[in-house]
Amino acid sequence: MSEKKLIELHLHLDGSLRPETVWELSKEQGIAIPASSPEDVKFKMEVPEDCKTLEEYLERFALPLMVLQRADAIERVTFELVEDLAKEGVTYAEIRFAPQLSVSGGLTQDQVVEAAIRGAERGMKEYPRIRVGLILCCMRGDTNQELNMQTVETAKKYLGSVVCAVDIAGAEGLFPTEMFVPVFAKVREYGLPMTIHAGEAAGPDSMRTALSYGTKRIGHGVAAIEDPELVKRLVEEGITLEVSVTSNYHTKVVDRLEDHPIRRLFDAGVRVTINSDNMTCSRTNVNKELDLMRTVFGFTEEEIEKMEEYAWEARFLKN
Ligand SMILES: [Zn+2]
Structure with a gap:
């Protein structure tokens, strides 16, 4: 038997x-x-208790990004995150970041990614029980089309045993998914694996647009619960949702943790998976999220194992 x-x-x-x-x-x-x-620093990186929106949540990233403009720093933090995950018992992780947010000190996106790859590889060497991939995020915005296109080029160049996919992150409520047709046309042209943040700060239509880009994975996707037709489609097409319950509570996707639709989505047959989103910002980790599944949502160990299986099947690094 393989390990848990x-x-x-x-x-x-x-x-x-x-x-x-x-x-x-x-x-x-x-x-x-x-x-x-x-x-x-810790206080300012963590989400405030009275956080009201995704936009407010995203303000927490300004401080850490100030020190992530140098290659040695990017390598170090990537290594440390692999180390933290390994110590937590994680066996497989896909870590994501936006290379375009680390170019203000003169690095190119290629150099940013090279530094992260070095950190990830060093981490896996030191902690061989964990396998790690890197997902390169484009960013929602209205003035960064070229930076997003460069991210896609960088992903194409480095796609391999560590860099494994492209994503788009940022303020979904302000910059709707349909603004990024050219970016995902390129992603598709290059045949790059993708996942898309959608159905977090916007509704089911944002998820439909993401699906029209050809994605088989959606970050969050909790808005699906408002739309039974969409839930049916997610089940039929085997779409995997990367759900982060604590983070969804912080960004007020749900008003109370117990209102989160993860249980209903799972029971409907949607391939839901359990994720941290942001360990520091949301004061969580995957084990804490698993505990919430047991205590708040009443998932059994078999059901949790099923969700781990969904995650395993949806992983980008297959060999
Ligand atoms: Zn996210």
């Missing part, structure tokens, strides 16, 4: 940094950050 699987398909690098590393990097790089101590 513990899988993270949806995890953002910049939302999962160690606060003390951000503090150390700011000192090392001589950057003035808006924080007075490692504890203060």
Whole structure:
């Protein structure tokens, strides 16, 4: 028998940094950050209790990104995240980040990705029980079309044993999925594997648009519950949802944790998977998310195993 699987398909690098590393990097790089101590960094990276929207949640990323403009820093934080995941018992993880958010210090997106690959490979060498892939995120916005196109080119260039797919992240409520037709036309032309954040801060139509791009995986996708036809389609087409319950509560996709539709989606036959989204920002990890599945949503161990199996089947690195 193979060992027990513990899988993270949806995890953002910049939302999962160690606060003390951000503090150390700011000192090392001589950057003035808006924080007075490692504890203060932690406080400012974590989502506030009264967070109201995805946009407000995304403001938490400004601080960590300040120290992620150098290759050595990107390599270090990628290595550390692999280390943290390995220590948590994760056996397979896909870590995602937007290379275009680390180019203000003069790095190219290729160089950003090379640094992350080095960090991931070093992590896997030191912790051989974990396999890690990297997903390159395009960003929702209205002035970064070229940067997104470059991300797709970079993904094509480095697609291999570590870089495994393209995604789009950011403010779904402000920049709808249908704005990114040219980006995903390119992704498809190159035959790159993809996943798309959708149905988080926008409704079922955003998910339909994502599906029209050819994706078989959707980040979050909780809005599907509003639309029985869409739920049926997700089941029929075997679409996998990367669900992050705690994060969805923080961004007010649901008002109360117990209102989250993960149980209803699972019972309807949708291939739902359990993910952290942002370990630091949302003060979580995959084991905490699994505990919520047991305690809040009443999933049995067999059902949890089923979701791990869904995740395993939907992984991008198949060999
Ligand atoms: Zn996400």
